[in-house]
Amino acid sequence: MRSILLRPIPKFLLWKLYRPFIDFRFRSYLRKRLGVHIRSAKPAPTPPKELVLDIAAANRESFEKMFKRGFGFADRYHTLAKLELLRWFRQLEKHGFNIRTMGTVLEFGCGTGRLIQHFRNIKGLRLIGTDTNPKVSEWCSDNIRGIAFHRNGLEPPLTFAEDSSIDLVFAYSVFTHIPLHLQRPWLQEMRRILRPGGFLLCTVAGFWLERQFLNAEDTERLKQEGHVQYTSADKEASLSTQVGGSGWDIYQSRSEVIRIFGSELRLLDYLPGRQDVLILQKPRE
Numbered sequence: 046m047r048s049i050l051l052r053p054i055p056k057f058l059l060w061k062l063y064r065p066f067i068d069f070r071f072r073s074y075l076r077k078r079l080g081v082h083i084r085s086a087k088p089a090p091t092p093p094k095e096l097v098l099d100i101a102a103a104n105r106e107s108f109e110k111m112f113k114r115g116f117g118f119a120d121r122y123h124t125l126a127k128l129e130l131l132r133w134f135r136q137l138e139k140h141g142f143n144i145r146t147m148g149t150v151l152e153f154g155c156g157t158g159r160l161i162q163h164f165r166n167i168k169g170l171r172l173i174g175t176d177t178n179p180k181v182s183e184w185c186s187d188n189i190r191g192i193a194f195h196r197n198g199l200e201p202p203l204t205f206a207e208d209s210s211i212d213l214v215f216a217y218s219v220f221t222h223i224p225l226h227l228q229r230p231w232l233q234e235m236r237r238i239l240r241p242g243g244f245l246l247c248t249v250a251g252f253w254l255e256r257q258f259l260n261a262e263d264t265e266r267l268k269q270e271g272h273v274q275y276t277s278a279d280k281e282a283s284l285s286t287q288v289g290g291s292g293w294d295i296y297q298s299r300s301e302v303i304r305i306f307g308s309e310l311r312l313l314d315y316l317p318g319r320q321d322v323l324i325l326q327k328p329r330e
Contacts, residue, residue, distance in 0.1 A: 060117035064124045071127040074134065075166055078144050086165035089189040091119045092157040096181055100156045101218075102284040103258070126159045133215065133246055133322070140313045140324055142244055147212040151175070151238070153203075153247075154219030158185045158192065165191045173211075175203060178289075200227060201234035209240045216247040218320060221254075222286070224293045225274055232309035239327040245310060250296045251321035258283070259296060271301035 075083045094112050102108035111118055134144060148171060152161035155174030164172050172192040176182050182196040195205050214235055223231055235245045255264065258281070263273045275282040275294040286292040297305075299315070302323070306312055310325035 058117070060120035060124060064120045067124045067127050067131075071131055071163070072166070074131055075144075079167060082145075082168045083166055084168055086162070086191070088123050089158060089162045091122050092181075092184060096157055096184060098285065098288055099178060100181060100285055102288070104284050108284055122159060127163055129217070130160060130163055136314065136316060136322070136324060137213075137244060137246065140244075140326070142213070149173070149211050149213075151206065151211050151214045153214055153216040153235070154222075155181075155185065155194070157181055158189045158194070160215065160217060161192055162189050173205070175205070201230050203234060203238060206238040208237055209243075211238045212240055212243050214239060214243070214245045214247075216245070218248055220247050221250050221295050221320065222293055223295065225272060225295065228305055229309060232306060235325075236309055236327055239310075241327055241329045243327050245323075245325040245327075247306075247323050247325070248320035249302050249323065250294075251318055253319045255296055258294075263296075267296055267298055271298045272296065 072083070097111065098108060110116060111121075134142075138144070144167075148169070150161070150164055150170055151173045152158070153175060155161055155176050156178075158174055161172055161174045164170055173195065174182075174185060174189075174192055175195040175197045176185075177197055177199055179196055182194050185192070185194045193205075195203075197203055220228065220231075239245065255267065259267065259273060260281070263281070267273045273296040275286065277286050277290050277292050282292075282294050286294050299321075302321075303312060303315070306323055306325060311328055312323065312325055314322075314324040316322040316324070
């Protein structure tokens with residue numbers, strides 16, 4: 046009996062136990078701020094393995110681990126999404142964002158809709174997702190109701206978005222793959238589509254990713270030049286970038302991020318993490 050109790054709890058069971066707790070926290074947060082303007086939205090199905098390989102695989106070892114029996118991929122997939130959104134909502138609130146007054150939300154680089162789908166728990170929102178990958182756009186359209194999904198090009202504009210029409214744009218692990226020469230054009234496009242006072246929340250590669258994936262030579266190059274850019278032809282590139290055959294992995298120094306992102310939008314906060322979170326705002330005109 047004692048030996049059974051001392052055995053570690055399998056990961057799939059930990060995520061299965063943790064999921065209802067986070068679901069409760071997420072719904073409680075929304076209920077406290079929105080009252081009757083929330084609803085229950087059934088989670089979308091988890092994406093197939095080949096789609097995850099296309100968009101979210103750092104390396105072969107971590108990719109295979111995600112789908113290993115006993116890892117609890119489905120529970121982890123939805124639980125981490127709600128945890129991230131809770132953190133973002135709270136940080137946005139500190140800078141004057143009001144969840145009760147947002148009307149249109151765009152996930153730029155939506156992938157399999159892991160994050161945007163949970164906004165369906167709020168009544169009355171216009172929800173939009175867009176991605177360059179046609180396979181994920183098609184999968185999202187077929188599997189996630191209540192959201193308009195589009196496919197965008199590698200360069201702006203977003204043809205479906207009018208000027209000053211979006212309250213909140215969020216882009217998780219997107220600018221980490223936009224080549225350096227297109228960063229400013231895309232930030233200018235975010236400025237165009239955001240309403241005055243609207244917010245952009247996005248991530249860039251942080252210290253922990255740099256330490257995990259950059260060798261000593263490239264770490265030094267990052268310090269000296271302010272950036273390191275891998276293409277799909279580089280052996281150092283992430284698995285998803287290599288598999289796609291045409292992509293980039295972008296690492297930038299903190300000073301370069303502040304200079305580039307802050308030149309197009311007002312940079313309100315820079316939160317450290319595995320991926321650093323930037324909170325930016327379009328000035329009120």
